[in-house]
Amino acid sequence: MTEKLYDDLMERSKAEPYSRLLGMEVVDVGPGSAVVRMRVNPEMANIFGSTHGGALFSLIDEAFQLACNTHGVLSVALNVSITYIAAAAAGSVLEARATEVHKTRRTSSYLCEIRERDDRKLIATAQALAYRTGKDITSP
Amino acid sequence: MTEKLYDDLMERSKAEPYSRLLGMEVVDVGPGSAVVRMRVNPEMANIFGSTHGGALFSLIDEAFQLACNTHGVLSVALNVSITYIAAAAAGSVLEARATEVHKTRRTSSYLCEIRERDDRKLIATAQALAYRTGKDITSP
């Protein structure tokens, strides 16, 4: 039942328009956690030619979105605080991980990070807070 | 001279790959401030069909990036804390504004918000902090 839910979330992420636009690839979804990858490509460049902060945040947000919905309760982002640590190398594959810290009936909180997949270099960290609506995500 | 800098930043934003990917349009750049617009399109949908938090953040981050560079000193994001207020309607035009609160020699801070352009509905707010490298942004 919960395995089915994790598979369902992975399928939703694969089919998600925004995830496809940025070339994200969901790697793992488990209890209160998710891992998502993305290759830094030229379309993500900012005005100085570095990776845009919005692209990095989007990768974290995708992992957070999946992680906070793994209990089957429709959950939405309330607040995310991202700290940028290092620039992401052009062409590198980034991996974002969101890990649940705690949940109550109405809220849940997560620690997230992005690392370069190959050398595990830390790129960004985030603290994220979700509101749990109480609705079932698998409802039609 | 500063007018030339604002024009230069607007040109950089127009030519920016990431801004083009999401269909952003810079509207104004002034001393410590910037306004950027983006239409919510189907490519920005998340796994539930709402506007992805990463797309909303990206719009704020573009305004922040421009605002923090308006003094001609190359500045990069240290931390952004975003609070999501309301869902953005499909097809609506969103407007993000970043406004400088303070700057010191090495850091500067901004309050940002996204509103729907037409009805001024508040969609998200953010607090953003930049590191001022001390380098000239117009250097080759």
Add this chain to the structure above:
Amino acid sequence: MTEKLYDDLMERSKAEPYSRLLGMEVVDVGPGSAVVRMRVNPEMANIFGSTHGGALFSLIDEAFQLACNTHGVLSVALNVSITYIAAAAAGSVLEARATEVHKTRRTSSYLCEIRERDDRKLIATAQALAYRTGKDITSP
């Protein structure tokens, strides 16, 4: 009725043990807003002799606590992000203001700032998010 609620919150703040410990003085409570003052005294010094970040945060948190309860619905802090702007001068009177940005049925958000009362110098800003429990604060 609401005036009575604002007066009640001011009385609660005046009688609050923590507010008294730090010498805070509530100045105003209104719809979605509150103003609280505190004099920087030697007991607030940190390891370098500057005003402790915890004392500055506490002043903002007192204003936030009052502001988010002005609708009569028991509300508690979910997240606060504080950005430190400038050092507070020893002996100066600080004034924190919390202003409501938005509220939904279950959450409400605030922008807060501390200024020196006399010269209006900006000391810190914060973004704060409350959870609205749905309980009546005036219940026994």
Add this chain to the structure above:
Amino acid sequence: MTEKLYDDLMERSKAEPYSRLLGMEVVDVGPGSAVVRMRVNPEMANIFGSTHGGALFSLIDEAFQLACNTHGVLSVALNVSITYIAAAAAGSVLEARATEVHKTRRTSSYLCEIRERDDRKLIATAQALAYRTGKDITSP
């Protein structure tokens, strides 16, 4: 030499006026990390009789302040984002821990948490960012 620095920071924390006001006790200072304890006492009550958010934040901020100065470079807080997880029981002993995530020449970032000492119950988490001034903290 570094051991001497950690001892010096512990001594500074013990002598710190604000730490004494709240009854904090520094437990450990090491490379990029610090642990500080505090008993929840009646003076920390907020307007509803719970532990004031400012008292909880202050404990985290003390640990952060110590951790970010363990490299001997005078460092000051830029931004702290705190998420409140659970209420702290009256009379309980709280333990805050700050752990360095990364540092560059000019900034360093930390993850922090408060737990009840005895049952390890999580009370709050925080993400903190420091500015490294470049000055030596041991200079007169």
